[in-house]
Amino acid sequence: xxxxxxxxxxxxxxxxxxxxxxxxxxxxxxxxxxxxxxxxxxxxxxxxxxxxxxxxxxxxxxxxxxxxxxxxxxxxxxxxxxxxxxxxxxxxxxxxxxxxxxxxxxxxxxxxxxxxxxxxxxxxxxxxxxxxxxxxxxxxxxxxxxxxxxxxxxxxxxxxxxxxxxxxxxxxxxxxxxxxxxxxxxxxxxxxxxxxxxxxxxxxxxxxxxxxxxxxxxxxxxxxxxxxxxxxxxxxxxxxxxxxxxxxxxxxxxxxxxxxxxxxxxxxxxxxxxxxxxx
Numbered sequence: 579x580x581x582x583x584x585x586x587x588x589x590x591x592x593x594x595x596x597x598x599x600x601x602x603x604x605x606x607x608x609x610x611x612x613x614x615x616x617x618x619x620x621x622x623x624x625x626x627x628x629x630x631x632x633x634x635x636x637x638x639x640x641x642x643x644x645x646x647x648x649x650x651x652x653x654x655x656x657x658x659x660x661x662x663x664x665x666x667x668x669x670x671x672x673x674x675x676x677x678x679x680x681x682x683x684x685x686x687x688x689x690x691x692x693x694x695x696x697x698x699x700x701x702x703x704x705x706x707x708x709x710x711x712x713x714x715x716x717x718x719x720x721x722x723x724x725x726x727x728x729x730x731x732x733x734x735x736x737x738x739x740x741x742x743x744x745x746x747x748x749x750x751x752x753x754x755x756x757x758x759x760x761x762x763x764x765x766x767x768x769x770x771x772x773x774x775x776x777x778x779x780x781x782x783x784x785x786x787x788x789x790x791x792x793x794x795x796x797x798x799x800x801x802x803x804x805x806x807x808x809x810x811x812x813x814x815x816x817x818x819x820x821x822x823x824x825x826x827x828x829x830x831x832x833x834x835x836x837x838x839x840x841x842x843x844x845x846x847x848x849x850x851x852x853x854x855x856x857x
Contacts, residue, residue: 586742601753605712605760614763618709627832628713634720642727659738675739679747684799687729699841708822708831710786715755754800758782777802780816788822824849
């Protein structure tokens with residue numbers, strides 16, 4: 579474990595970017611072998627739109643990195659954080675760190691961008707993808723990404739987990755994000771069994787259904803226990819899913835300008851000509 583911590587502490591800054599493209603590329607290959615849905619998922623326009631938003635996320639990550647490093651510098655000189663209150667085996671601390679980071683930086687953050695109206699407007703871009711696949715994982719408006727990353731900073735502040743723990747978790751969430759969004763069809767028994775503890779691909783696809791109540795379920799990123807605990811878990815017939823959002827113009831799902839302006843032009847509440855979008 580000590581060698582693993584040293585590895586994460588000393589890894590170069592560009593390792594995260596390499597990991598993002600590795601996970602995304604790997605899941606794109608798996609999608610081509612066992613797709614969940616067919617049609618429109620390999621279009622150049624869809625792929626390029628999502629990569630443009632991915633580029634903004636990478637740029638914003640540089641800003642977040644400065645704040646995170648600054649926070650860890652402060653934590654190093656202060657006896658603060660929940661992990662400082664108890665002593666335990668390394669694996670216990672690592673598991674506790676993963677659980678708390680997942681609860682605060684993922685579940686609470688995701689719940690907030692769905693249920694706090696101004697934040698929901700930022701999150702429209704992510705949910706307006708009408709062909710959810712491995713590239714959708716980091717299709718986020720830059721303001722949405724900054725808001726959600728603020729929860730990650732809060733989690734680090736509350737926990738004061740070693741920097742290596744934090745990096746391990748972040749690398750884990752990147753892999754989970756591409757896996758959960760990937761357009762793959764696992765055997766139903768496998769997917770259901772997985773969903774007892776982790777977020778499975780089918781489970782997250784219900785979250786991307788075009789209308790409530792499914793849209794407001796399955797907020798988790800890594801662990802499904804939070805959805806089960808807080809009553810937001812849902813699992814049904816995945817073939818009934820329709821991607822997109824009933825409050826946006828789904829014909830412009832790959833229009834970068836339209837998508838980038840959604841937080842400022844769409845209140846996220848009024849249905850957009852829903853009858854025509856069903857056809």
